[in-house]
Amino acid sequence: MSVSTTGQEPTPFISLDGRSLTTEDLVALGNGHFKIKLTPEAEAGVKQARAVIEKIIKEKKVVYGINTGFGKFASTIIPNTKLKELQENLIRSHAAGVGSPLSPERTRMLLALRINVLSKGHSGVSLEILHQMIEAFNASCLSLVPEKGTVGASGDLAPLSHLTLGLMGEGEMWSPETGWGDAKAVLEAHGLKPIVLGPKEGLALNNGTQLITSLGAEAVERALAIARQADIIAAFTLQVLKGTNKAFDSDIHMARPHPGQRMVAWRFSSVLDSDVFSSEITERNKPHERVQDAYTLRCCPQVHGVANDTIAFVKGILTTELNSATDNPLVFAKDDKIVSGGNFHGEYPAKVLDFLAIGVHELASISERRIERLCNPSLSELPAFLVSGGGLNSGFMIAHCTAAALVSENKVLCHPSSVDSLSTSAATEDHVSMGGWSARKALQVVEHVEQVLAIELLAACQALEFHRPEKATAPLEAVYGLVRSVVRPWDQDRVMFTDIEAAHKLLREEKVWEAVYPYVEEYSKKHPPPYAPGTH
Structure with a gap:
């Protein structure tokens, strides 16, 4: 994979080769930050594979998926005069999904990923078909793809068939210029022609794991972003609860040297009171410093750490996929x-x-308990629910309930769907992965984690108001300033929904990490991290 620009095109290109696409690249493609082209090596490989298919047809050999039926019909031989109809019928019959359509961003990811795997040169599609798919992607001509209907057995057959159906000029399609409309009309509005499927090409386009993997790429990238920011938010909470930073001593974590645990402890140290950044709150509290804190503060390296290691593991598997x-x-x-x-x-x-859902959920589970500590005056030594005039004002009372509700939902969503299997296709596809649901619920879990941490971020910033005029460390004050740029202090009750939405947006855009990163870099000059900052 390489990135390039041309004098004529303001949007840079990613060159796909089927070997080097990353989860970051795919999310960027989904967000419309890049267009696509193929490397010359990929084009050559696609041509060579297609030549093998054409040779089989010419020599009248019988090969599954080229001139036979599919699944249970694998022994049914199809005459050459019906091969185009065979591929078209496959796509039409398999376009059997239900539910809401994927968003434009997720459909772009799906299409980009399908192009990437076809460019490996093992699928037998023609270079012409692949170029037409690229033209549709670059014009953001996106088929209507229902989100439900795949069991992840012979790949994501239903969603990929819907993706292909639109490219064939059938069904519905969307583009920024036309909105939703008849697929053929949307293609024509962009000067594009529907694809015409040759032998094996329908099967090549609808057979694969690209729905599971593209949604998974978004989930893992969002998980990576929220995990980094969760460390900063938790450290902020520890600061306003006057916790001790003794538990983040590097010697403790070298004695149990899991990579994620070590990195989380280092991140905490980089934003809390240290020989690099001082805290007036910590300084004032030193005569009363605790020996140790509750687990939700003290054990963050261990709990957040395994979430980080889980994300790293999942990212590696998905990158291969x-x-x-x-x-x-x-x-x-x-x-x-x-x-x-x-x-x-x-x-x-x-x-x-x-696995990702289970690992990342714990960031919300422990965050909700920290929100309880912030809101409960017997634990925080702060006003109940972080508001003056309690009784007249309810403060963060129900924001905490929202966090609890999201954590409870996650507990159900974390039940693994991949432990289930139902035999399909007349017992030919007799073990399936249920991966489509794995991917969709992983995304739901990650979003709930983001929302719970958004509530903790708001609560921690509100708690800081009751420590004034003392200041926290410079990196935490930078986070406070960022939040206060979009959410004012809570001096009396108002609608909480908009504040939570604003804080969630900051986390989705990784603004909290951006705010502290210069300070993290400064800290690293004196105290090198166990890994490059931000990479683990």
Whole structure:
């Protein structure tokens, strides 16, 4: 993968090769930050694979997916005069999804990822079809893809069929210029022609794990962002609760040297009272400093740490999946062969996305308990629910209830969907991954985590008001200033919803991490981190 710009195009290009796409790249493609082109090497590989398909047709060999039926119909031979109809029928019949359509961003991710895996040169599509898909992506001509209907067995058959259906000029399609409309009309409005499927091309386009993996890429990137910011928010809470930073001593964490645990402890130290940044609140409290704090403060490196390590593990698996050929059968042009296998099975992304949900949920679970400590006057030594005039004002009372509700929902969503399997396709596809639901609920869990931490961020900033005129450390004051740029102090009751939304937006845009990063860098000059700041 490489990035380039041209004098004519203000939007930079990502060159896809089927080998080097990252989760960050895919999310950026979904957000419309890049257009797509193929590397010359990828184009050559696609041509070579297509030549193998054409040779099979010319020599009248019988090969699954090219001139046979599909699944249970694999032994049914299809005459050459019906091969185009075979591929079209496959897409039309498999476009059987239900539910709300994917957002434009997620549909762009899905289309970009399908282009990337086809560019590996193992699927047998024509270069013409691939170029048409790229033209549709670059024009943001996006098929209507319902979010439900995949069991992640022979890949994400229903959603990928819907993706292909629009490219065929059938069904509905959306673009920024036209909005929703008839797919053929939307393509024509952009000077594009519907794709015409040749032998194997329908199967190549609808057989793979790209829905699970593209949604998973968004989930893991959002998880990475909120995990970093969770450390800063938790440190802020520790500061306003007058906690001790003794538990973040590097010697403790070298005695149990999990990478995530070490990194979280270092991040806490980088924003709390130290020989680099001083805190007036900590200085005033030193005569009364506790020996140790409650687990929700003291054990953050251990709890946040395993979430960080989980994210890193999941990111590695998904990066491999982004750059894998996951359809069937696969073409190996070098050896002039085509072989049936099971790379379409979604178990890898399904399992790790269930794991991601479980790991990341804990950031919300422990955050909700810290919100309780902030709101409960018997634990915080602050006004009840962080508001003056309690009784007349309720303050953060129900914001905490919202956090509790989200954490409770997550407990259900964290039940792994990939432990389930239902036999499909007349017992041919007799073990499935249920990965589509793994991916969708992982995204829901991550969003709930973001929202709970947004509430904790607001509560911590409100708690700081009751410590004035003393100041926290410079990095935490930078976070406070960021929050106060969008949410004013809570001096009396008002609508809380808009404040939570504003704080959530800051976290989605990684503004909290941006605010502290210069300070983290400054701290690292004197106290080098166990890894490069922000990379783990």
